[in-house]
Amino acid sequence: MSYVNELDIKAIVTNALKEDLKTEDITTVSFIPQDKFIKAAVLAKENCIVCGLGVAGLAFRLKNRNIKFKAKVKDGDIVKKGKVLAVISGSARSILSAERVALNFLNLLSGVSTRTRKFVNTVRPYKVKIMDTRKTIPGLRLLEKYAVRIGGGFNHRLSLDEMVLVKDNHLKIIKGYKNLKGIEKVKERYKTELEVKNLRELKEALKLNPDIIMLDNMAIKDIRKAVRLRNSLLPNAYYLPPKLEASGGVTLKNIKKIASLGVEIISVGELTDSPASVDISLEVV
8 A cells, every 4th residue: 555654554453343332243243153164156246346454354453463355456456347356365253353344445545446446537638636535534535546556546635734725714804815924935845735716816826936826616607717827927937826626516527617717626525425335245165
């Protein structure tokens, strides 16, 4: 799992196992012999982009280090319904006790990757990046953002200390862009983005020359005008016009139209805030 802190992921999976197994799996302990060993297969029940195999394998190993988890595909692969994603062998008790946690991660992360790929494919003719947001399931941001990358998307801020993003509530408190004191010094240290809601605010933000300007919930006609206005600012050796990011109300139905307008970034909250899980199951052989 590239670009993912393994210690952080181990902590996430450990917490998930504790949540599901406070003391012991009383059903399994009651009826499954301690010395019973089994083989099982992880199956895709629908077409999807696979993501989270490493996390699922970790869930089984944290339950019992002797469980063998062998992936038959890799994260990012496009698989068809019925495909065997992995095979597992080991203690029946341990496999059954870790099954739900492992599948929860696989279902969720494959859902995020599959959804992301649909957005990416829709705008493929255009030079635009599909980005996620911080609208993530609490505690699962690292994994959800990993899944976005596997699906072909890009990550916006991972956390609040990664870049400066001045949003509407910041501006309400300080009463507008004119009171963004010290922004030049801030830009020397951090990548900087300003949010605007209309063309008037865009003109003010352009004067501050941030790296990115977010067009928040702007109508198609206004996005078109915003791109035209930004493009009128010619780059030179000392000046590079900011990139434009469209954000808010983006769906599969309208994203191609937005991409055609000339923005460089489109951020999509639904990639991670309400992902549709993929149906993946574990079947004892």
